[in-house]
Amino acid sequence: MLNNLLNFIQEKCPNSVPLIISIRGSHAYGTSIPTSDIDYYGIFVQNLDDILGNGYKEQINDEKNDIVFYEVKRFLELLSSANPNILELISDPEDCILYKNDIFDEILIHKDKFITKMCVKSFGGYASEQIKKAKGQDKKQNWEHDKVVRKNPIDFCYFHNHEQSINLVKYLNLKNINQKYCGLSKVSNSKDVYALYYDRFSELMPRLSKFIGKQKGFHGISFEDSNDLRLSSIPKGSKFI
Numbered sequence: 150m151l152n153n154l155l156n157f158i159q160e161k162c163p164n165s166v167p168l169i170i171s172i173r174g175s176h177a178y179g180t181s182i183p184t185s186d187i188d189y190y191g192i193f194v195q196n197l198d199d200i201l202g203n204g205y206k207e208q209i210n211d212e213k214n215d216i217v218f219y220e221v222k223r224f225l226e227l228l229s230s231a232n233p234n235i236l237e238l239i240s241d242p243e244d245c246i247l248y249k250n251d252i253f254d255e256i257l258i259h260k261d262k263f264i265t266k267m268c269v270k271s272f273g274g275y276a277s278e279q280i281k282k283a284k285g286q287d288k289k290q291n292w293e294h295d296k297v298v299r300k301n302p303i304d305f306c307y308f309h310n311h312e313q314s315i316n317l318v319k320y321l322n323l324k325n326i327n328q329k330y331c332g333l334s335k336v337s338n339s340k341d342v343y344a345l346y347y348d349r350f351s352e353l354m355p356r357l358s359k360f361i362g363k364q365k366g367f368h369g370i371s372f373e374d375s376n377d378l379r380l381s382s383i384p385k386g387s388k389f390i
Contacts (some may be wrong), residue, residue: 150186150247151170151247151248152250154170154191154216155156155167155170155248156213157209157216157218158193158209158218158304160220161206161209162193162195162196162199162206162220163196163388164198164208165191165193165194165196166193166194166250167218167248168189168191168192168193168194168221168249168250168251168252168253169188169193169246169248169249169250169253170190170191170218170244170246170248171189171190171191171238171241171247171248172187172188172189172237172241172245172247173188173189173190173234173237173241173245174187174188175187175188176188176245177245178240186213187215188215188216188217188218188240189215189216189247190216190217190218190219190234191218191219191238191248192218192219192221192253193218193219193221194218194220194221194237195220195221195316200390204266205220206220206343207219207220207222207223208220208223208379213311215239219235221296224375228256229263230267230271231263231265231267231268231271231272232271233271233272233275234300236263236264236268239256239257239263240260240368241328258370259382282389284387296356301369301371302376302377302378303317303318303328303378306318306370306378308320308345308390309337313389317370323337325344326347326349328371329346329367330347330348330349330351330367330369331345331346331347331348331367331369331370332345332346332347332367332368332369332380332383332387333346333347333370333378333379333380333381334346334367334380334381334383334389335380343378343380344383344389344390345386345389345390346367346368346381346383346387346389347367347390348365348367351365351367365381365384365387366381366382367381368380368381369381369390377384380388
């Protein structure tokens with residue numbers, strides 16, 4: 150595999166000099182499974198003619214990003230900014246390193262000097278981005294927690310009591326009122342204001358109220374599949390809440 154990686158560098162950037170090639174990802178962490186791909190990364194020095202001309206490449210990789218190599222200039226830029234992937238590269242154990250040019254030892258002997266306070270920001274930002282990426286991919290472990298529940302019109306209603314107001318759903322729950330036995334009627338000269346009625350007798354004894362003719366016949370507050378509130382014909386003499 151090492152020869153394939155060396156040939157990969159030469160195909161992408163002819164006459165370049167590889168500095169280090171390592172295994173990364175699950176195989177480096179010891180968390181791989183039989184179906185896990187092996188990922189590789191490393192550093193190379195591009196040919197001087199390409200650097201001085203228009204052929205400079207700060208990074209080369211395959212289509213799946215299973216293989217990623219950084220040109221030494223780009224590597225040093227990332228290293229100076231405490232990039233997590235780059236700090237990981239210079240800290241790889243010996244059994245993960247497939248190839249290392251002796252020149253690269255000049256960097257490795259100073260690797261501890263790159264562990265600075267900047268790591269707090271770079272590693273924290275990296276962790277935050279990984280969380281966003283996981284949520285953006287609609288992972289199963291996040292879906293149940295973050296899925297959007299469709300709201301009904303009643304969720305946007307508020308019950309007014311003197312100088313205070315409370316969300317109507319919360320108010321109904323506090324008062325143990327089932328909205329199916331409520332009735333709404335518009336309040337004249339007051340836009341988007343409704344009077345709220347409640348037929349407790351029909352809720353507690355639906356069969357008896359129907360039998361003795363005391364059922365109010367309220368329609369509830371909201372439809373199941375509509376964005377509109379549901380109004381009711383209010384019998385004369387009914388008292389609103």
